[in-house]
Every structure is written in structure tokens, then in C-alpha cells.
Amino acid sequence: MNANTRQGGSLARSMGVKLIIVGVLALAMTVPALIVYALISDRQGRAREVENDIQSLVGGPQAFAGPILLVPYQVATASSNPPGQLATRYYVIFPAHANAKVNVTTEVRHRSLFHVPVYQASTTLESTFDLTEALKQVPSDIGLHWDNARLAIATGSPRGALTDPTLSVGTSTAALQPVSLGDFSVKLTDEGQAAPLNFFWGKPAELGITTTANGAEQLAQKFSVTATLKFSGAQWLAVLPYGNATEIQVHTDWPDPSFGGAFAAVTRNISSRESEAQWSVPFIARGSASQGESETTLGKLASSPVTVAFSVLADPYQSVTRSVKYAILFFVFVFLTYFMFEVSTGQRVHPAQYILVGVAQIVFYLLLLAFAERVGFGWGFLIGAAATVSLISVYAGWVFGADRWRLRAFVIFSLLYAMIYLLLRLEDEALLLGSIACFIVIAAVMYATRHIDWYGATTGPTAQNSSPEEPR
Numbered sequence: 001m002n003a004n005t006r007q008g009g010s011l012a013r014s015m016g017v018k019l020i021i022v023g024v025l026a027l028a029m030t031v032p033a034l035i036v037y038a039l040i041s042d043r044q045g046r047a048r049e050v051e052n053d054i055q056s057l058v059g060g061p062q063a064f065a066g067p068i069l070l071v072p073y074q075v076a077t078a079s080s081n082p083p084g085q086l087a088t089r090y091y092v093i094f095p096a097h098a099n100a101k102v103n104v105t106t107e108v109r110h111r112s113l114f115h116v117p118v119y120q121a122s123t124t125l126e127s128t129f130d131l132t133e134a135l136k137q138v139p140s141d142i143g144l145h146w147d148n149a150r151l152a153i154a155t156g157s158p159r160g161a162l163t164d165p166t167l168s169v170g171t172s173t174a175a176l177q178p179v180s181l182g183d184f185s186v187k188l189t190d191e192g193q194a195a196p197l198n199f200f201w202g203k204p205a206e207l208g209i210t211t212t213a214n215g216a217e218q219l220a221q222k223f224s225v226t227a228t229l230k231f232s233g234a235q236w237l238a239v240l241p242y243g244n245a246t247e248i249q250v251h252t253d254w255p256d257p258s259f260g261g262a263f264a265a266v267t268r269n270i271s272s273r274e275s276e277a278q279w280s281v282p283f284i285a286r287g288s289a290s291q292g293e294s295e296t297t298l299g300k301l302a303s304s305p306v307t308v309a310f311s312v313l314a315d316p317y318q319s320v321t322r323s324v325k326y327a328i329l330f331f332v333f334v335f336l337t338y339f340m341f342e343v344s345t346g347q348r349v350h351p352a353q354y355i356l357v358g359v360a361q362i363v364f365y366l367l368l369l370a371f372a373e374r375v376g377f378g379w380g381f382l383i384g385a386a387a388t389v390s391l392i393s394v395y396a397g398w399v400f401g402a403d404r405w406r407l408r409a410f411v412i413f414s415l416l417y418a419m420i421y422l423l424l425r426l427e428d429e430a431l432l433l434g435s436i437a438c439f440i441v442i443a444a445v446m447y448a449t450r451h452i453d454w455y456g457a458t459t460g461p462t463a464q465n466s467s468p469e470e471p472r
Contacts, residue, residue: 025335066154097243134291169224188236257270347401423437
């Protein structure tokens with residue numbers, strides 16, 4: 001075996017080992033990426049703390065419902081002490097028709113780098129009752145105490161009250177007092193964010209609505225009640241479909257609110273200055289009975305809200321977190337590029353130099369996080385990518401000793417970072433595009449290394465005649 005054959009075989013074997021080392025280094029670099037991930041979680045936790053502090057000052061997410069009619073009755077409970085002692089329960093009768101109108105004015109509170117949307121909601125809740133039909137459905141074994149009936153409304157946190165809520169019929173107004181009906185909350189998101197429900201009630205007699213112990217006089221009457229509320233809150237607002245048929249209208253000056261919840265809006269108009277949405281929820285769609293025991297009926301009602309979200313359009317932490325999930329692609333593609341340059345030029349690259357390139361990519365995530373907090377994810381990615389691509393491209397020119405490799409590296413790495421940004425923005429097509437990109441890259445590597453004899457057992461004409469500057 002001549003010297004050229006031995007040299008070619010040794011070089012081929014060493015390049016095969018180098019490829020394995022490069023792969024191991026790419027995997028190893030995911031460990032410091034996890035540290036960056038922990039840093040993102042820490043900054044995100046800090047943002048949540050600021051949000052919670054501001055929300056607690058203004059009342060947090062708010063929810064509204066009512067007026068509804070509460071009639072007490074008594075039952076014997078098995079757990080009572082002494083046995084046979086009577087406990088007070090409440091029978092809920094929802095209005096035949098409900099109409100809710102909410103006018104929301106918003107602003108953004110700033111603290112350090114963090115922004116939290118807050119609002120003031122002026123709310124009018126109207127209820128029209130028809131007890132002629134309602135009392136025909138009351139179970140015969142329940143003795144309702146109509147002389148102690150109450151009209152109640154539900155709100156979110158009382159801390160957000162800007163004025164005392166009122167109940168009115170014509171010129172008559174009822175004073176409201178808090179009442180405990182159980183622990184209820186309105187589910188706002190699948191992640192568990194919720195708005196508490198607190199109840200306040202007043203006597204119908206104060207509004208000129210006649211009630212008696214057996215409800216005989218009440219049966220023949222139909223009446224309407226209006227509740228007026230003004231509350232502050234943050235980020236979320238919910239209205240429950242508290243009538244057998246409910247009309248809900250929300251108007252806001254927030255530029256891009258998210259109208260959602262358990263029901264789709266019938267109409268919505270969204271613009272940069274003001275937005276409006278209307279819901280019409282019939283009885284069959286509401287999913288809860290027209291009347292019944294309070295714990296059951298109110299619990300079902302709270303699970304089907306109409307919601308409006310006031311949030312900053314882009315959450316930089318969520319986007320940065322998603323970008324870290326693609327870290328292994330960054331490391332593999334960049335390291336493969338350096339490896340292919342190494343194969344093409346014959347210039348040996350030390351593992352320590354690969355590590356330096358990997359550290360530069362870790363610093364990219366730090367730059368991305370730092371700038372995304374200040375200027376948003378898009379500009380943060382552009383700044384971090386421009387700095388990182390420039391650095392590792394210039395470094396390629398230093399390592400391989402020619403400006404053409406610097407230029408080639410700049411083009412390849414620019415395309416790589418552009419592809420990753422595209423994957424982050426196109427969530428639905430990310431898997432498809434990412435899979436295609438990976439296939440193209442591995443196919444390109446296979447093609448470029450097709451003449452390498454990884455065992456170094458033989459040397460073909462390509463290996464014997466190739467120069468250090470030509471691909472083998």
C-alpha cells in the first residue's frame with residue numbers, strides 16, 4: 001500500500017470519527033439550551049408576578065350575571081348535628097329573558113418591561129321574569145318561603161367595584177348585601193384561569209314586587225329588574241347567559257379583542273379604534289335548567305360563559321420558548337455545515353471550535369430573550385439572528401482561511417435562521433415544513449459525502465486525484 005493510499009484511508013477514517021463527534025457535540029449543546037429554557041421560565045414567572053400584582057389592584061378577571069331570583073327552603077341533612085336539624089337551601093329561578101350590555105374602556109398599565117391590559121366595564125343587566133310558568137315546575141316536596149325571596153346578581157372580585165351595584169324597577173332601588181351561595185368560579189381558559197363569582201342580593205319588596213308566603217300573589221305577576229354595575233378588571237371579562245333566552249352585547253375600544261367562550265358571537269365588528277360583538281343564546285343551547293337547586297344550577301351556568309380577552313397580541317416568552325424547542329435543529333444544521341466545509345477544504349476543525357460555534361448559538365437565545373422583552377419577538381429574532389449569523393460566518397472565514405467560505409456560511413446560516421423563523425410563525429404547517437427541510441438537508445449531506453470511503457479500505461480515483469479545495 002502506497003503512502004497516498006494510507007493517507008487517504010486514515011483521513012477517511014478520521015472524518016468518519018469526526019462526524020460522530022460532531023453529532024455528539026450537537027446533542028451535548030442541548031444541555032446549556034435547557035439552562036436558557038430555565039431562564040425563560042424565570043422571566044416568564046416574573047412577568048406573571050407583575051400581572052398578578054396589577055390585576056389584584058383592579059380586581060382581576062371579572063364576570064357578571066343576574067338578576068336572578070332566589071327563594072329559600074329548608075331541608076333535613078343527614079350530617080346535621082343534632083340529627084334532624086333543618087338547613088337552609090336556595091331555589092334558583094332564572095329570568096325568562098335576559099339582556100346584558102357591557103361598555104368597556106381599556107388602558108395598558110406598565111411596570112418595568114411588562115405590560116398588562118386593564119379596563120373599566122359599565123354594565124347593564126336586565127331580567128324579565130314570568131313566574132306564572134316557573135312555579136308550575138317547582139317540585140311538590142319543596143316548600144318555598146316566598147316571603148324571604150331575594151333578587152341576586154353575580155359579579156367577579158368586589159375589589160374591582162367602582163360604584164355600588166344597584167337593582168331597580170322604575171324609580172325604586174333595592175339595597176344589596178353580600179350572600180354566600182357556595183364557591184363558584186367562571187372558567188375562562190383551558191389552562192385553568194378563572195374568575196370568581198360573588199353574589200349580592202336585595203329584597204323584592206324594596207322594588208315594589210309583592211311576595212307572600214305561598215307565592216299566590218306573585219304567580220299572577222310578570223316583572224322586569226335592571227342591575228347597574230361599574231367594575232374595573234384586567235385581561236378577561238365574562239358574561240353568563242343567565243336567562244332562559246339571553247342577549248349579550250359587548251362594546252370596547254380595545255384594538256383587537258378576542259371574543260370567545262362557550263358560544264360563538266352572532267355578529268362581530270373589529271377595528272383598530274373600537275370593536276363590538278353580540279351573542280344570542282337560546283334556552284336549548286345554554287345547557288342548564290331554567291330553575292333548580294342553587295349549587296347545581298349555578299355550577300352549570302358558570303361553566304358556559306361568553307368571554308372577551310384583552311391581551312397583548314404577542315407573548316414574547318411563548319415565542320422564545322417555542323424557538324428553544326428547535327435548538328437541536330440549529331446545532332445539527334450549523335455543525336453539519338461546518339463539517340461539510342471541513343470535508344470540502346481538507347482543513348481540520350478542532351472539537352473546541354465546534355463548541356465555540358455552539359456557544360455562539362446559545363448566546364443567540366439570550367439575545368433573543370433580552371431584545372424580545374423590549375421590542376417584540378420579531379425584531380428580537382432579527383437582531384439576535386443578524387448578530388449570530390455574522391459572527392459564525394466570519395468565524396468560518398477565519399477557520400477555513402478564505403473569504404468564499406465566509407460568504408457561503410453567511411448564505412447558508414441566513415437561510416437556516418429564516419427557515420426556523422418561518423417554522424415558528426407557521427404553527428399549523430411547522431411539522432410539514434420542518435420535515436421537508438430536514439429531508440433536504442440530510443439528502444444534501446448524503447450527496448456531498450457520496451465519494452467518501454468511511455472505512456478507508458480502498459481509494460478510488462476521486463480520492464486519489466482530489467485536491468484539498470475540492471469536495472471528496
